[in-house]
């Protein structure tokens with residue numbers, strides 16, 4: 001709040017005229033108190049992380065600090081991944097990890113990095129978050145290495161990563177539409193036709209996109225592993241909306257409120273899924289399947305004469321596709337990408353009199369959905385008025401001989417002596 005804003009606030013809301021100097025002094029004191037509170041929270045971080053390990057064993061928490069001569073170390077960055085979230089992700093979520101960041105609005109600034117996935121029901125699922133000073137290649141690398149330590153090697157587990165990079169690149173409506181058209185094609189043939197169209201209307205955009213592997217941005221070349229058709233990180237929208245409430249808070253308050261939000265969210269979905277026990281597929285997928293089923297009447301089927309009656313030509317006007325339920329070959333590829341039979345496959349399945357649910361990918365069934373939420377997050381006890389182990393100074397603050405935070409230096413000058421200490425509070429082996 002600026003001086004004039006404070007002056008107007010007192011005048012309008014309280015109908016009081018006050019001397020400008022008094023407003024200045026009051027504002028200065030309020031600011032010092034807020035900053036003091038924020039600074040004090042950094043010294044409690046180590047206690048907080050120890051508490052997480054007491055209440056939620058096997059969780060991952062990492063506090064990176066920079067040592068400062070004759071002073072408390074300087075806060076560098078922080079990583080938290082609740083054990084319940086790691087387990088839930090590994091047992092039930094899609095093999096998809098979305099990465100996102102947002103600015104923190106506290107006095108000491110910084111960025112919140114997060115890794116989220118998607119459950120069988122298409123809801124986002126938080127795996128880990130971190131507070132870093134800046135969003136740089138180096139900070140993302142640090143975050144991803146820790147994530148890999150928690151979740152296992154990407155090459156073995158075949159995790160797929162998605163981020164919102166370059167989403168708002170093109171402002172021209174026509175170019176934007178054709179870029180989206182290219183991205184949304186599910187077959188290479190359609191993609192080649194659309195990319196040629198883009199070259200015709202805007203060669204610059206075409207040549208820019210040529211630099212990227214199609215597997216980075218086009219559905220036709222996406223991995224079929226995650227069984228979802230997210231083109232962008234729309235799963236981050238709800239998470240980012242929530243962040244608006246938390247990101248202006250002090251570091252410890254923010255971490256704890258995020259922790260509680262994740263806990264409430266997990267409990268909520270556990271309760272929702274309890275009402276669906278006995279069903280075969282996740283409720284959202286059932287609804288999607290029912291919606292696709294409504295359109296099968298527009299498609300005409302021609303059986304090709306195979307003994308097993310599993311190969312059909314599916315037609316609508318001049319459109320013609322082939323479906324082979326034995327070899328899992330489907331021309332439109334939507335089924336492989338999403339895990340849910342497409343309208344062409346469903347028409348074939350209905351003709352055979354089979355149950356559509358049996359053709360849904362195992363990752364979209366009710367089992368993985370329930371498994372995602374079977375572990376619960378426990379509450380932390382966070383009331384530490386007197387920290388037992390002083391963890392770190394706030395960024396940009398250095399205290400003399402470990403006394404109260406008095407002197408200050410810039411983060412840059414402090415980092416000139418850079419040598420990172422990793423304060424890792426962890427348990428030895430999972431049960």
Ligand SMILES: [Zn+2]
Nearest residue numbers: 332342344345
């Ligand atoms: Zn299809």
